[in-house]
Amino acid sequence: MRRSGPRALFAAIALAITGAVQAGDSITLASTTSTEASGLFDHIVPKFREATGIHVRVVAVGTGQAFEIGRRGDADVLLVHDTAAEEAFVSDGYAAERRHVMSNDFVLVGPADDPADVAGADSALDAFRRIADGEHPFTSRGDDSGTHRAERNLWHDAGIQPRGRWYRELGSGMGGTLNTAAAMDAYTYADRATWTAFGNRQNLTLLFDGDDVMFNQYGSLLLDGDRHPHVKHDKARQWHEWLLSDQGQEAIASFRLRGQQLFFPNDATPPEP
Amino acid sequence: MDNAFQAAFRLIAERDPVLVEIVTLSLQVSLTAVLIASAIALPLGAAIALWQFPGRGLLIVILNAFMGLPPVVAGLMVYLMLSRAGPLGELGLLFTPTAMVIAQVVLILPIVAALSRQVIEELWGEYREQLQSLGVSRLGAIPTLLWDARFSLTTVVLAGFGRASAEVGAVLIVGGNISGVTRVMTTSIALETNRGNLPLALGLGIILLVLVATVNAVAYMVGESARRRLG
Amino acid sequence: MNRAEPLSLLPLELEGVAFRHRGQTLLHPLDLRLERNGKTLIMGPNGAGKSLLMRICHGLLAPTAGTVRWCGGATPDTIRRRQAMVFQRPVLLRRSALANVRHALGAQGVPRRERARRADEAIEQFGLQAIAHRPARVLSGGEQQRLALARAWALRPEILFMDEPTAALDPAAIRAVEEAVDTFHHNGTCIVMSTHDLGQARRLADDVIFLVNGTLVERSPVQQFFEAPRSAQAAAFVRGDLVW
Structure with a gap:
């Protein structure tokens, strides 16, 4: 492992502060402020963790910035809502796979x-x-x-x-x-x-x-592991697939705010070709 | 306003575990940043105060200008450095508390360096002949000057702490405001504002203010009692 | 004071020493020799160059011409350690009286244990025990100057420069400083001191250096300076007339 002076220093600081968070057991999800602000993730992330032991760290930004974070490889998986841009993201080779997850x-x-x-x-x-x-x-x-x-x-x-x-x-x-x-x-x-x-x-x-x-369609984008070898591809795929599983779709459907269901599962939607 | 105070008191009275976590992380990040920035900036400020070298004036102007560096710009610079596509990307530090510490160090290092330069230069003007007479070299004078300026320098360091704990732009960009990982007081306030929970946001603001005031008060009291003893 | 070092720094010789600053000659070329264990007082009107001459001798300023030569070929470090200076307004660090003395000893590389012993001894020598642990910066003017002297004493200098050390003091404090000068002298320290006070010069000096406008006008033994000065300017100065 190459390690110059400042790098060793950063690593030491990292260890001192982040001791509590096991980065190895977590993935980073770049998503939109709309999903974060509603509290959806507080509802579904614990369920996913229970099922897999994987912690999801949510960075909530605008969809435009979420794409940029994805392009730079700073997240493992995206959950955004701009179908046309998502398709372009896949065809540009940044994402390996895209699925419709939910809508409102x-x-x-x-x-x-x-x-x-x-x-x-x-x-x-x-x-x-x-x-x-x-x-x-x-x-x-x-x-x-x-x-x-x-x-x-x-x-x-x-x-x-x-x-x-x-x-x-x-x-x-x-x-x-x-x-x-x-x-x-x-x-x-x-x-x-x-x-x-x-x-x-x-x-x-x-x-x-x-x-x-x-109509507002949300899609999950799994980053391309070849382009970004460091992304936690396997764990990210577990999340990606869990969202579409019965369990994940049920978790999304059961989220209520002020007695209202805010996100509707997409399980009927076939995967993109 | 009343609702904000109620929200603040309720959070404190209930010792809300999420609040405790956020407050702890805020203090951890900002105090670590102040510690690191001071360890670099105090000797740096002293060195600029004591030595004449080409470009010294320019360096002072740059430091003074960077005191007003917008946090968002500092955050963006650190983001581009730490991003996977950036030069330090392989460290995987983006969206961690460490990244927030680095961003805050970038923000407050110029403040501590520029202000301590001013303080030390003034004291050096007073001490210079006496220290020279005692055969103290410039390098050897640094510990004496730092120690004797300790009360003024405490204020300088507190100014750095104030800026670190108050800023939101930089830590939001490099930390990502991840719940339970990089969510601190200021990013929580921003989030609650976005949720339209204005009383809660203001309540958190009140708690942050009280925290910063407490740190300042403790430093002030320690300084005053030492000042009374040592003059 | 028991000096173990075999070689003495003195005599100190200045040859053709001059000082110019921004095109102005502040000190015209002069030759000067300071002997061991002398008490030399530097006199002259304001702006004559008294402080400047002392700072050049002490090594705080480098002359722009001429040479300052210490005897015995001592290293710069030794030269520095065997002299001390007391300023008109004492510069004291923001710590206790005792800590000021210890700091000076530490600066000169005295081992820690000896530092404490020598600092205590200096404090006692100058009757400062009662205020040893008070912050130096809140002491009275007289106490501060005594502390500056105690600090110099702890360093055991072979030569002590004093730049108008009594200019800002009341009579009791002036007396204490003059007694200190005697104490230093009895212990073999060469004294070089500037003053405005004719009476003080009569009381303390072996010889007098008289400067006017950056020129060394006269150097005479004290009795001759006051009773039969060789220069008209010195005669006028001794009479109390204005000289420039």
Whole structure:
């Protein structure tokens, strides 16, 4: 083992501080803030550990950053929600395998008095048009996350290029964006899990949901072991496969927040070719 | 605000095990970082104070500028170093408390070095002739100067501790805010804010403030009693 | 004081020593010889170069011309260890009186056990036992100067430089310093001291060096300096007139 001075020092510090955590028995999962903030992992990770003895260390970031962490080989497995980007990630050779794991949906929230009357819209695109037409304040994540990408797709499909003082790109996480929307009585597009878990709604309320285009698909990406030989490929695969097993799918389905089921297992979805 | 105080008191009264773990890790990381940074920066500051060399002025300007280094930038630098794709990637230190210690050392080393340089240079101006008269070399003067400036230097080190324990940008990037592994006070506050649990976030903030104040108070009292004894 | 070293540093000889700083001549070339066990007082108006001359002799400043030569070809380390200096405003470390003396002994490489013995002895010699464990920086001006002398004493210097050591002191403290000068002298230490005080020079000096504007004007035995100075400037200075 090559070990120069500073490296030995780092290793010594590492030993002194991280003694409690057995890195060998753990894998690192890069996931999205939406899953972390809802508390899903607090529910399913212990079950996985019980079954396999493997500890999952969750780094919760935006989907864009999760891909970057994966590209650099800084995680063993990803759980993200941007199907198109996930497919590109596989075809670029960063991931060995991708599976649909679970899904839920996005929601459109806004001030309770609903000046744009999106509650009366007959589709998601109609709701977006109503906001843009009235130039009602709208806060966007603006952080290239899965939710942000889904929101931009809707604007695009509605034939709108959102710009102007009413459209605020925050460059913030889902929670931060909701905090800002609550403070300025703005509309925003959120994933249902974060919205349900969110504790600072103030005047915000759920105004529109249920359109098929607001579907939110989560996928598990197993990093390519050839490209990143150091990743804990075997343990990561156990997690990857456990998520799709009866046990894993049951664990996801049984997660409840405020009495609500937030993630729906994908066991019906066939594996990607 | 009332809810925040209630949240803080409830967490403390219940000795919430997760809170205890987070507080312990916060103190471990920040105190280790302060220790390492001081061990390097105090002699470094003294050396810059005592010796004239080409580029000394530039070094002082750089140190002073780095006192204002944004934590996110420090975090990003350390992230790129420790990432698997980075030069120290094979150590596997990313998303560990060690990575957080390294990031905090990067953050506070310039502070401790720049401020101690100032303190030592002032004292050296006063002591210089006497120490020279006693035949003390510049190198030999460093322990004397560090010891005699110990009260001012304690304040310098505390400033470093304050910055280390208060910052969130760097430890969030290199630590990943992993529950039970790299979650500290500041990243917990950020997470609870994102969950919209503002009273809990503020409550944690109050606890962090009390902790930092306690460390400062202890250092102040030890310093004062020593000052009274030694002048 | 029992000096074991066979060789003496003295006499000290300055040859053509001058000092220039930023284009200004602060000390014009001068020759000077300081003998063993002498008591030489340096006098002259402010800015005459008294402190500068002493710092050059002591080795704190290097002359820009000329040579400072100690006798016996001693190593720089030995030269440093056999002399001491007391400043007008004593520089004391932020620790106890006793610890200040011990620090000085430690700086000169005295073994730890001997350090304690010699420090205690110096403290006692200067009547500082009652305040030995007090912080040095809170002592009165007179006590601080006595401590500086005790520190010098512990080093057993062959030559002691004193830069206006009584300028900021009250009469009782001045008396204590003058007694200390005698004690050093009786123990064989050569004294080089600057002062503004004509009476002090009369009381203490064997001979007087008189500087004006960086020029050595006169060096005379004390009696001659005060009664029949050779230079008009010294005559005026002794009368109490302004000299420049």
